[in-house]
Amino acid sequence: MNQTTMTAPAPAIPVRRGVLRRWPEWAPWAATLWALGYGLTALGWTLTGVGYPIDPADPNSAMALLGDVPADVGAPLFAAVALAAAGTGAVMARDRRGARAPRWWRRFAVGFGGTLAAVLLVVVPTTRLLALVGYLPVIVFRAPFDAEIRADVAAALGVDHVHQVVALVGGFLWAAATVAYARRTAGSCARCGRSDRTSRVATVRRWGRVAVYVAAAIPALYAATRWVWVAGVPMGMDEQQYAEARAGGSLWAGAWLASFALVGTVLTLGLVQGWGEVFPRWVPVLRGRRVPVGLAVAPASVVAVLATSGGLGLIKVGLAEDLIISAEWAAVGPALLWPLWGVTLGWGTLAYWLRRRGRCADCGAR
Structure with missing residues (x-):
């Protein structure tokens, strides 16, 4: 007796018409x-x-x-x-x-x-x-x-x-x-962009966690030097310049940037943590919901670009004025790592996007 095997049609992929x-x-x-x-x-x-x-x-x-x-x-x-x-x-x-x-x-x-x-x-x-x-x-x-x-x-x-x-x-x-x-x-x-070049995607994702840890450490190092100054220690800074900055209150401006850098460190770690994909319970209203991919990728991409360009500009100044080997190394030194910060943050962001992009609405590939 002949039997005909019926194959269920593959579910249609909804076509999303959003502008983005x-x-x-x-x-x-x-x-x-x-x-x-x-x-x-x-x-x-x-x-x-x-x-x-x-x-x-x-x-x-x-x-x-x-x-x-x-x-x-x-x-x-x-x-x-x-x-x-x-x-x-x-x-x-x-x-x-x-x-x-x-x-x-x-x-x-x-x-x-x-x-x-x-x-x-x-x-x-x-x-x-x-x-x-x-x-x-x-x-x-x-x-x-x-x-x-x-x-x-x-x-x-x-x-x-x-x-x-x-x-x-x-x-x-x-x-x-x-x-x-x-x-x-x-x-x-x-x-x-899916094709048969799966090895490249695997390489990006394999090193994504390492890249995120490096990208999180560099702004934390920058923040540490600024808060050490506020605490009264002129580490890596000319003492006279330090005294003037402390009297004028400009050290607190650096401390604000340091605090913002620490916030960036925490958010960067979210690229490899579960709370970077699902809002944790302590977040009101949004708890338990999935984090929109763009909410993490867009700001991280902008910061990665600005950190790279800003760091290259500081390297230009540091080389021109011999600040890299001067006694004021802490004023410029951590910022010289910003290009590395930008590159690793970009790498980690790409790995995060590759991990979360899901099925393509156009070609249906995963």
């Missing part, structure tokens, strides 16, 4: 529009000689990797690169050849987009942007009730901060656009 979940579709166009807008703005700096956001005469520009680039060089260079990026991005966004795209063009587009994203994320931002993020909580809570803080914030913020934020947004857009295009032209799923 469609990022492979709109990211190339968004990156193109960003490049066009930036390019036209830089062209305006070039033609008018007004508005260039980097001032080599500013003492704070010493910490900027691009701080020595004058307007007559930087403005036309930025305009040319951005307008070329706009043209490249438009081709990437309209290209529907997939894996049939010419190899030379794919290499150029991916290389150009990746390099541009790296420059915007790591080279343009400075330590000042990282410091602003560190002081943001105290600014938000105290500024409404303290006119002096509001005045200080208004005086400190300038066009250079706006420029760095714009560059940061552009860097993430170009990173997303390049990843989406690279996946599409390699024949992989544009959203999740």
Whole structure:
């Protein structure tokens, strides 16, 4: 007797239509529009000689990797690169050849987009942007009730901060656009990138825990030096400078950043702890619910980028002024580890995302 084996159809994967979940579709166009807008703005700096956001005469520009680039060089260079990026991005966004795209063009587009994203994320931002993020909580809570803080914030913020934020947004857009295009032209799923390269994913996840521990230790070391100063020990700091800082109260500003760094240490450890995936019982309202992946990945990615760029800027200053081998080693020394902090935090964040990404809503792969 013949028997027919009936196979139940595989359950359909719900198609999610959220804007963020469609990022492979709109990211190339968004990156193109960003490049066009930036390019036209830089062209305006070039033609008018007004508005260039980097001032080599500013003492704070010493910490900027691009701080020595004058307007007559930087403005036309930025305009040319951005307008070329706009043209490249438009081709990437309209290209529907997939894996049939010419190899030379794919290499150029991916290389150009990746390099541009790296420059915007790591080279343009400075330590000042990282410091602003560190002081943001105290600014938000105290500024409404303290006119002096509001005045200080208004005086400190300038066009250079706006420029760095714009560059940061552009860097993430170009990173997303390049990843989406690279996946599409390699024949992989544009959203999740799953392919037969499982060994790379396994390597990232295998070393993810180690990376998280390193990323958590570095800000804790920085915090320890600042709280030692507040406790009255001028470790690794000139005694006269220490006395002036203590009298002026600036040590407490460093202590605030130290406290924020310790909060960052705890949150970083959440990337490898159970409470980093499910809200613990002591969290009101949210207890027992799963932590949204983006709630951990987005801020960790921003901090990773800012720590890397800020650390490179401090290394530049340290080498130029021989601070690395001076008696004031504690003032600069822990910050020289920030590039390592940024890289390991980025690695740990990627491992966390790979662990929690689940089934892809587009291709169905796990």
